[in-house]
Amino acid sequence: MPAAPATAPAVxxxxxxxxxxxxxxxxAALRGVSLTVAPGELVxxxxxxxxxxxxxxxxLAGVDLPDAGSVVVAGVAVHLLSEDARAALRRRAIGLVFQGCNLVPLLTALENVALPLLLDGTPRSQAQARARAALAAVGLAARAQHLPDRLSGGEAQRxxxxxxxxxxxxxxxxxxxxGSLDAASADGVLALLRGAAAGGAAVLLVTHDPRxxxxxxxxxxxxxxLVVAATGEAGACAALAS
Ligand SMILES: Nc1ncnc2c1ncn2[C@@H]1O[C@H](COP(=O)(O)OP(=O)(O)O)[C@@H](O)[C@H]1O
Ligand SMILES: [Mg+2]
Structure with a gap:
């Protein structure tokens, strides 16, 4: 099969x-919603x-299945996959932050962050080094050995x-x-997500936060x-300028 063109949506x-x-x-939680996110885009x-x-x-993450409609991630029809295949696709292609965060309680912050790499077969020393760098990027270098219940809500979220x-x-x-961050931490997290998009990821952010x-x-x-309104880039820029 030929590679998908670079402009194909990530989801x-x-x-x-x-x-x-x-x-x-x-x-009826969803009544006919369509949406695409392209690589490099933050929606x-x-x-x-x-x-x-x-x-x-x-x-979109394949943790739940639709009653009707379709979800395609990286060219794969998620809604047609088995539960195991959906889990494998998530490990390979999707970074997920659930509402309420879901850190594994018995693992340290470092072990939690290293987990997706370990599950995907990255050698332990390399996974730990990358996890340390990722924790440092969210300002948590000094919290690497903390268990989740020893982190503040904002730290756990980061x-x-x-x-x-x-x-x-x-x-x-x-x-x-x-959701549970002060303004400075929220800006830090949003800048990280923006950075992921700048690096080519498709980022979808569910939020109440006007920031x-x-x-x-x-x-x-x-x-x-239902989708009741969608703004293009001009709308987002206008919102930023106002
Ligand atoms: N597992 C569930 N069982 C029953 N109702 C649910 C479930 N999950 C969500 N709902 C309902 O579906 C609607 C949409 O919920 P949700 O997607 O969580 O909304 P939001 O994230 O925008 O607050 C709500 O009315 C909610 O009560
Ligand atoms: Mg919600």
């Missing part, structure tokens, strides 16, 4: 529908609580971002990565499971 979602059953009621998904942002991110970026994945999906949206090339607004 392409078409008409995603996802319903959650809760007892007798069915919540912010914004919208009120309950609008479907996390559901969308979970479908460690989760370091873990998502450590393997330089082509696709980065981050759910409210600045975060200002770092984006494009803003996609969700409401009640």
């Amino acid at each position: 392409e979602a078409v008409d995603l529908v996802r319903r959650h059953r809760q007892g007798d009621t069915v919540v 912010a998904v914004v919208g009120p609580s309950g609008s479907g942002k996390s559901t969308l991110l979970h479908l 460690a989760a971002v370091a873990r998502a970026l450590v393997a330089a994945p082509p696709l980065v999906l981050a759910d409210e990565p600045t 975060a949206a200002a770092y984006a090339d494009r803003i996609v607004r969700l409401a009640d499971g």
Whole structure:
């Protein structure tokens, strides 16, 4: 198969529908959402609580499956893969920051950040060196040996971002990565995500943070499971200038 052209989207979602059953009621979390992110692009998904942002991110990452529609990551139809194949694709191609962060509680910050590299077969000494550098990049060099419950909320969040970026994945999906950060730490994390995009990654950022949206090339607004507005680069720049 020929290599995909450089302009092919890193992720392409078409008409995603996802319903959650809760007892007798069915919540339509997504009602037909389409979205693409190109390599080098940082797209912010914004919208009120309950609008479907996390559901969308979970479908793009293949941790959840759509009831209808398709998700293609790096040319692979994620929604058609087995659970194991989806996990393998995540290890190879996706850096994930979940809402609420999900560090492994029994591993130090350094071990948490090294984990994606170790799972992908990187030798331990090399994985640790890269994890140290990734922790230093988020200002946590002095916290490498701390367990997650010995990190502040903001430090844990930054460690989760370091873990998502450590393997330089082509696709980065981050759910409210600045949610528990003060302004200076939030700017640091957003600059790191911007840097990942500058290095060629496609970055999708789910956020409430108006500051975060200002770092984006494009803003996609969700409401009640639908895309209600999308701004192009001009809109994002205008938002930055105002
Ligand atoms: N696992 C689930 N079971 C039942 N309902 C869910 C589940 N996950 C999300 N929902 C519902 O789907 C809607 C969208 O949720 P979510 O994607 O988390 O929104 P957001 O991230 O924008 O706050 C909400 O109404 C939420 O209550
Ligand atoms: Mg959410």
